[in-house]
Amino acid sequence: LKAGKSKEDIYFELKKNFDDELLLARWIAMFPRWEKKEKYKIPNLILFILLILSGVLKVISFIPLFVSSGLYGLILLFVIPILNIWVAIGVWKMRGYIYRAATLLSLMGIFKMTGSLLSAKAGISNHELFASDPTSATLTIFFLAIIGSLSFYIGRNLFPNYGWSGVEKGPDGKALF
Numbered sequence: 326l327k328a329g330k331s332k333e334d335i336y337f338e339l340k341k342n343f344d345d346e347l348l349l350a351r352w353i354a355m356f357p358r359w360e361k362k363e364k365y366k367i368p369n370l371i372l373f374i375l376l377i378l379s380g381v382l383k384v385i386s387f388i389p390l391f392v393s394s395g396l397y398g399l400i401l402l403f404v405i406p407i408l409n410i411w412v413a414i415g416v417w418k419m420r421g422y423i424y425r426a427a428t429l430l431s432l433m434g435i436f437k438m439t440g441s442l443l444s445a446k447a448g449i450s451n452h453e454l455f456a457s458d459p460t461s462a463t464l465t466i467f468f469l470a471i472i473g474s475l476s477f478y479i480g481r482n483l484f485p486n487y488g489w490s491g492v493e494k495g496p497d498g499k500a501l502f
Contacts, residue, residue, distance in 0.1 A: 350492045365482060368478070380409030380413070408430070424479055424483070
């Protein structure tokens with residue numbers, strides 16, 4: 326792609342050596358075109374920083390809970406941000422599949438925090454960390470909305486033909502790049 330070859334040319338070149346054409350199409354679709362990669366470098370960096378910040382804030386917010394649990398709690402303290410690290414690495418490398426995953430994970434977090442916030446307002450105890458503090462829950466929802474929106478925006482623009490279930494196909498059944 327750096328040399329200016331189109332994704333279609335790369336696909337047809339490599340297709341001769343691959344048995345699974347759908348897998349090859351998915352791999353090629355996961356890499357952004359060079360000019361788009363340059364164009365979305367700054368928003369991607371912002372998303373990367375937000376994901377790292379999110380992981381750090383998760384660790385900080387859970388420290389009191391896990392320190393009181395002893396060694397087992399300290400081990401869990403470092404396991405919690407693994408998902409954030411995995412997503413952040415995928416964003417850093419600009420892989421197509423990760424932006425959809427980040428969007429879905431952000432939506433799940435928003436729904437979970439909204440449920441916790443509504444439960445706390447209704448007086449229902451659900452033992453959530455932020456349930457007793459509506460300000461923290463609201464800020465978390467806002468933070469997740471920014472991450473989700475940014476990941477959807479970047480993913481949709483960098484990989485316009487990489488859908489939720491993989492490479493989109495045209496009316497002729499061929500993969501769109």
